[in-house]
Amino acid sequence: MGQGDDAARQAADAAPMPADKEGASLDQVVQLAVADGAVLQRVLNGVVSKDETVRYNCYKVLTEIAESQPRVLDPAWDTFVGLLDSRNAFHRATAVDLIAILAAADPEGRFERIFDRYFDLLSDDKVMVARYLARSAGRIARAKPHLQARIVDRLLGIDQIEHKHKDLIKADVIASFGEFFEGSPDQERMRAFVEQQVDSSSPKTWKAARQFLDRYGG
Numbered sequence: 001m002g003q004g005d006d007a008a009r010q011a012a013d014a015a016p017m018p019a020d021k022e023g024a025s026l027d028q029v030v031q032l033a034v035a036d037g038a039v040l041q042r043v044l045n046g047v048v049s050k051d052e053t054v055r056y057n058c059y060k061v062l063t064e065i066a067e068s069q070p071r072v073l074d075p076a077w078d079t080f081v082g083l084l085d086s087r088n089a090f091h092r093a094t095a096v097d098l099i100a101i102l103a104a105a106d107p108e109g110r111f112e113r114i115f116d117r118y119f120d121l122l123s124d125d126k127v128m129v130a131r132y133l134a135r136s137a138g139r140i141a142r143a144k145p146h147l148q149a150r151i152v153d154r155l156l157g158i159d160q161i162e163h164k165h166k167d168l169i170k171a172d173v174i175a176s177f178g179e180f181f182e183g184s185p186d187q188e189r190m191r192a193f194v195e196q197q198v199d200s201s202s203p204k205t206w207k208a209a210r211q212f213l214d215r216y217g218g
Helices: 003-014 026-036 037-046 052-068 070-083 091-107 115-123 128-144 144-159 166-180 187-195 203-216
Strands: none
Touching: 026 037, 026 052, 037 052, 037 070, 052 070, 052 091, 070 091, 091 115, 091 128, 115 128, 115 144, 128 144, 128 166, 144 166, 144 187, 166 187, 166 203, 187 203
């Protein structure tokens, strides 16, 4: 191990993540966390740190690992699932995002066992969490085509949810629909929902709806 690796390990030990806002050395920490379970555990601990910079840097490291080497995080699956019930909205949003990424490497069907628990966060009282959920749904639908009909059902259920930011969340629903619309047997249901949003009170949502319909017709 070279001097650069030693410095990165020391930073990971001390912070437990680099605490600079620019996120310097995160690539080195990713490499160390993949190779060393102790470093990985510090990163996992850091993702619930009260220090916002440390927390966010840990989240970025875990996201990179989840995208590039998801099986490294297999032992952490239950940790992320547990965060779905955290009282901290940032922790819930982090779990929503990481679980969606890891669903693409889930031959054991672990996601199927938490499907309802996961999608119940579409009605989370914190708009950040609800939006992360709505945005992540499309990634899961691509990874698990056999769940697409259930995912469409849950996303279309947004109209039955009481949420003061519901119209904004619908923009993320539309974005998710766009990720698996082509080839889906549920195209008409998705298109009908999008057509209803062209007069949304949310500028973000009506713009998303018009872009979707320009691309897919309606």
